[in-house]
Amino acid sequence: MLKLENVQVSIGKKRILEDVTMHVAKEEIVAFIGHNGAGKSTTLGAVLGTHRIQNGTIELNNKALTNLSTTDIVREGIGLVPQLNNVFRNLSVEENLELGSVVNQGENGAFTIEKVYEIFPILRERKKQLVGTMSGGQRQMVAIGIGLMSNPSYLLLDEPSVGIQPNLVDKVMETIVKVNKEFGISILIVEQNIKKVLEIADRVYVMSRGSIIKEFVPGTINSEELWQLM
Amino acid sequence: MELLIGFAILACIYIILASSLNILIGYTGIFSMAQAAVFGVGAYAAALLETKLTWGFIPSLIGAIVIAGVISAIMAFPSLGVSGDYFIVASFGLQMLIHTLFMNLDGLTNGPAGVQRIPRPEFFGYQLNSDIEYLILTILLTAIVLWFLVGISKTGFGRVLRAIKEDETVVQSLGKSAKRSKITVTVLSGCVAAVAGSIYANYVTYISPASFTIHESIFIAQLIILGGLGSWRGATIGTIILLGLPEVLKFLPISETYAAPLRQVFFGLLIIGFMILRPQGIFGTNMAKKIKIKDSNITAELGEGEKA
Numbered sequence: 020m021l022k023l024e025n026v027q028v029s030i031g032k033k034r035i036l037e038d039v040t041m042h043v044a045k046e047e048i049v050a051f052i053g054h055n056g057a058g059k060s061t062t063l064g065a066v067l068g069t070h071r072i073q074n075g076t077i078e079l080n081n082k083a084l085t086n087l088s089t090t091d092i093v094r095e096g097i098g099l100v101p102q103l104n105n106v107f108r109n110l111s112v113e114e115n116l117e118l119g120s121v122v123n124q125g126e127n128g129a130f131t132i133e134k135v136y137e138i139f140p141i142l143r144e145r146k147k148q149l150v151g152t153m154s155g156g157q158r159q160m161v162a163i164g165i166g167l168m169s170n171p172s173y174l175l176l177d178e179p180s181v182g183i184q185p186n187l188v189d190k191v192m193e194t195i196v197k198v199n200k201e202f203g204i205s206i207l208i209v210e211q212n213i214k215k216v217l218e219i220a221d222r223v224y225v226m227s228r229g230s231i232i233k234e235f236v237p238g239t240i241n242s243e244e245l246w247q248l249m
Numbered sequence: 250m251e252l253l254i255g256f257a258i259l260a261c262i263y264i265i266l267a268s269s270l271n272i273l274i275g276y277t278g279i280f281s282m283a284q285a286a287v288f289g290v291g292a293y294a295a296a297l298l299e300t301k302l303t304w305g306f307i308p309s310l311i312g313a314i315v316i317a318g319v320i321s322a323i324m325a326f327p328s329l330g331v332s333g334d335y336f337i338v339a340s341f342g343l344q345m346l347i348h349t350l351f352m353n354l355d356g357l358t359n360g361p362a363g364v365q366r367i368p369r370p371e372f373f374g375y376q377l378n379s380d381i382e383y384l385i386l387t388i389l390l391t392a393i394v395l396w397f398l399v400g401i402s403k404t405g406f407g408r409v410l411r412a413i414k415e416d417e418t419v420v421q422s423l424g425k426s427a428k429r430s431k432i433t434v435t436v437l438s439g440c441v442a443a444v445a446g447s448i449y450a451n452y453v454t455y456i457s458p459a460s461f462t463i464h465e466s467i468f469i470a471q472l473i474i475l476g477g478l479g480s481w482r483g484a485t486i487g488t489i490i491l492l493g494l495p496e497v498l499k500f501l502p503i504s505e506t507y508a509a510p511l512r513q514v515f516f517g518l519l520i521i522g523f524m525i526l527r528p529q530g531i532f533g534t535n536m537a538k539k540i541k542i543k544d545s546n547i548t549a550e551l552g553e554g555e556k557a
Contacts, residue, residue, distance in 0.1 A: 067422060093424025101422060107415045114408050119423055169424055 020044050021173050026075035028065050035061045037229040043173060048199050048206040050216045053226035054249060059209040060102060063175045067099050068092045098171030102178045105162035108151030112142050115150050115161050119168030135164040138194060156187040163194065176208040180215065188212060192219050254380045258452055260492050261391040262445045267472040267484040268398050269441035275479035276402060277434050278414035283340040284469045286347035287439045289461030291317045291446025296364040296456055306370035306451060313443045321439025325432045344463050351458035363457025367450050387448055394444055399481055410434055475523055477533030486531055
């Protein structure tokens with residue numbers, strides 16, 4: 020289980036995360052929603068060690084991640100697909116995927132490029148193509164592929180539907196479910212497309228001004244109640 | 250003929266130097282202005298090991314590589330803490346510092362007078378006194394260095410370097426240590442520059458601080474900017490063009506009083522012309538243009554994305 024307790028993060032003098040307590044259980048899909056600037060991406064950064072936390076603890080399977088470097092956190096089994104600029108445009112598909120590879124056997128066995136190609140067959144056809152010359156949707160597939168290549172037990176996705184055509188959003192969501200169900204990878208997904216993410220999430224956290232203000236299971240609150248929270 | 254052999258030896262030395270900077274700037278995006286200083290460290294180390302400790306060519310070459318590697322690591326640790334433009338300024342400072350040490354460490358470097366009577370290499374009692382013999386040795390060492398660097402650029406480490414050039418933060422989010430890779434490539438670049446330094450010292454048999462100034466660092470950068478950053482062919486062709494041009498210009502009917510400054514004007518105009526007409530250099534790839542052209546075809550490609 021990935022567990023955050025009373026996590027506080029400041030950037031400069033500004034407090035971004037006030038007191039975040041949440042968890043993601045094994046093989047669960049947890050969504051993280053809230054308006055822009057609520058602190059969702061900062062929370063992912065705190066888990067991955069790119070944002071230093073001032074107070075609180077972050078644990079993965081009862082092991083503290085709090086003071087580990089990003090390299091070590093990735094090796095412990097946390098993978099991230101950042102929101103934008105999440106691929107290397109001047110490198111080929113294959114080179115991008117190889118960069119994601121980390122010597123980390125994890126709980127699910129090593130993730131190979133072949134497995135990524137099974138999930139995204141189009142990437143196999145275009146393995147020698149420079150990623151910068153691909154469409155937004157295909158670039159997002161590469162980004163998810165890179166995240167998987169680090170062989171994570173927990174994959175953090177930061178707005179995977181941003182910048183891609185609406186008709187491809189369903190495809191991205193289907194892929195996330197596939198990765199979760201077939202490979203047993205737990206998912207923490209930050210998403211602005213609330214309708215779509217509620218269709219795939221097991222649990223949802225609503226964040227506002229650096230704090231979690233609500234936790235619910237999709238289907239247990241109506242849309243009016245949800246809009247009031249947002 | 251003698252002139253041509255001399256030119257070929259110098260071209261090989263500068264091809265090694267340009268390549269040592271290419272892996273730093275062209276591959277990793279670390280713009281160093283201290284390459285002449287590291288070149289000088291290699292040249293002085295080899296010269297001093299040979300003249301003061303009477304080491305042979307190969308042990309001195311290895312010694313120079315190790316010393317330049319250590320100096321590069323010492324330079325890399327504090328200066329790589331800053332990035333982009335700040336690193337250029339920091340490396341400029343290191344260039345000035347090392348040049349000042351060459352000038353003032355009289356007991357070791359003999360100050361402005363430099364190190365003299367550096368012997369030509371000797372193998373099994375046979376000394377390479379003729380330039381043609383020395384050219385063969387130089388070509389052999391250049392080929393080894395290029396083979397090594399091209400090989401490195403194709404490994405996983407080479408991929409990480411290119412990724413760092415694009416986005417260091419994303420590299421870190423993948424669990425790769427960008428800082429460690431940057432220090433490693435700085436040391437590697439220093440070691441390669443030391444090979445050029447060692448060949449240079451043994452060729453000219455006399456070195457002084459005047460050969461390792463900031464102007465030299467700028468010249469080495471010009472070689473790869475002209476040839477194309479990140480291209481091994483570019484580093485080679487850029488070197489041959491910029492080294493060869495002054496030789497060609499010698500045949501123009503201009504008095505020597507005007508020829509030298511005119512050469513500098515010509516160099517400046519050439520670089521400005523390239524910056525305007527072909528900023529990626531001769532063999533560099535203009536990715537921005539390539540991506541823009543391809544983007545216009547993306548809508549049609551999206552259908553295939555859906556099938557996936």
